[in-house]
Amino acid sequence: MRLPLSLSLSSKIIITAVFTLLLADIGGHIIYKVRDGNWLWEENPLEIFKIHGFLEFVADERLMTGRKMVINVEYGYAFDQNRFRTSKTLRPTGQPDISYFGDAQPTYAKDTPSIVFLGDSVPFGWEIMHEQTVPSRLFGLLRNHGVRKYGVINAALPSYSLHQSVARYAKEIHGTFPVSVVILQVYDPANRLLEFGQQWTRNTNGIVNPSSMHALDIKESLFYRWSSIGHTVLTMRLALADDREKFSKDDADLRKYFTQENEKDLITLLDLVRNDGASLVLLPVNPAESYKERLGSGSAEPLLHSIDWLNSTFDTFAKTHDDVYFFDVSDEFDRIGREGNFLDLCCHLSATGATAQAEFLYEKLVKSKLL
Numbered sequence: 266m267r268l269p270l271s272l273s274l275s276s277k278i279i280i281t282a283v284f285t286l287l288l289a290d291i292g293g294h295i296i297y298k299v300r301d302g303n304w305l306w307e308e309n310p311l312e313i314f315k316i317h318g319f320l321e322f323v324a325d326e327r328l329m330t331g332r333k334m335v336i337n338v339e340y341g342y343a344f345d346q347n348r349f350r351t352s353k354t355l356r357p358t359g360q361p362d363i364s365y366f367g368d369a370q371p372t373y374a375k376d377t378p379s380i381v382f383l384g385d386s387v388p389f390g391w392e393i394m395h396e397q398t399v400p401s402r403l404f405g406l407l408r409n410h411g412v413r414k415y416g417v418i419n420a421a422l423p424s425y426s427l428h429q430s431v432a433r434y435a436k437e438i439h440g441t442f443p444v445s446v447v448i449l450q451v452y453d454p455a456n457r458l459l460e461f462g463q464q465w466t467r468n469t470n471g472i473v474n475p476s477s478m479h480a481l482d483i484k485e486s487l488f489y490r491w492s493s494i495g496h497t498v499l500t501m502r503l504a505l506a507d508d509r510e511k512f513s514k515d516d517a518d519l520r521k522y523f524t525q526e527n528e529k530d531l532i533t534l535l536d537l538v539r540n541d542g543a544s545l546v547l548l549p550v551n552p553a554e555s556y557k558e559r560l561g562s563g564s565a566e567p568l569l570h571s572i573d574w575l576n577s578t579f580d581t582f583a584k585t586h587d588d589v590y591f592f593d594v595s596d597e598f599d600r601i602g603r604e605g606n607f608l609d610l611c612c613h614l615s616a617t618g619a620t621a622q623a624e625f626l627y628e629k630l631v632k633s634k635l636l
Contacts, residue, residue: 318337348437390614447545546626
């Protein structure tokens with residue numbers, strides 16, 4: 266850019282700087298558009314959880330649930346008339362059109378008892394085909410072993426918390442379908458405890474709860490929404506200001522409160538399960554890396570301790586209730602090895618990992634005389 270000679274050097278520098286920032290900002294918008302598929306100003310900062318096309322919001326404690334009779338093109342996930350994940354005809358990109366158990370697809374009915382899976386994206390089967398999920402694998406094992414009296418319901422949903430899982434059971438399963446066993450596995454509230462610390466409650470979740478009102482104010486600002494440079498700078502500021510020290514592994518009062526609040530949800534669920542004449546199975550959070558091995562080596566990483574708090578709560582609850590079982594799938598994966606059993610560094614199981622977890626569950630259900 267050539268500037269008039271009459272302008273002072275300082276004016277030229279200022280104009281050049283402004284023009285450069287403008288170009289950089291436009292370039293940043295284009296980058297965000299290519300990466301996320303939307304312009305920054307199209308995003309809703311009040312929407313903490315970007316709801317997927319196979320889900321819908323509901324005005325109760327579930328906050329969201331599956332949509333009826335839908336096959337989501339983006340992911341290939343399908344839901345039946347009761348909002349439960351089911352067989353699909355569309356496959357995620359790159360996934361082969363195969364069925365591990367041939368034609369043995371999970372089914373359920375209102376006149377036969379079912380094994381119900383509750384929880385988040387792990388039992389749901391994030392980024393794997395319906396036939397590869399833990400519920401589907403378990404159904405196949407039941408059929409392969411001649412156990413035909415049970416159906417299987419996959420009532421898990423991505424990002425669900427313990428509180429939401431209990432609410433879904435109460436709203437969509439309790440008193441509607443005959444149930445034999447309920448199997449629950451959730452990451453939240455362990456991860457939300459880390460984020461919110463002493464501000465955590467049973468209703469805290471990753472769908473509508475911002476980490477703080479200050480963070481929400483920033484996300485609603487014009488600078489955050491309309492400037493790519495501002496968006497990047499403020500996002501970095503939020504990351505740096507994230508008050509992780511709110512959670513302390515040595516905070517005895519917080520741990521007591523966390524345990525008691527989760528026990529309230531577990532008691533609510535257990536009462537519902539008992540009324541349905543069923544038993545409750547609790548599974549621990551099972552990260553891709555062994556949290557027990559890392560804690561055993563002296564790790565002070567907060568997330569590992571928050572996971573341990575939740576898993577210990579589940580374990581203790583099972584030990585104090587005769588019709589509740591704690592199946593330590595984390596120990597099982599420590600035993601068989603973790604390589605190849607996970608899709609990411611979080612906790613999502615690969616098809617191989619889902620098979621291993623289903624086989625572990627089948628053996629434990631048989632041993633515990635729940636089948």
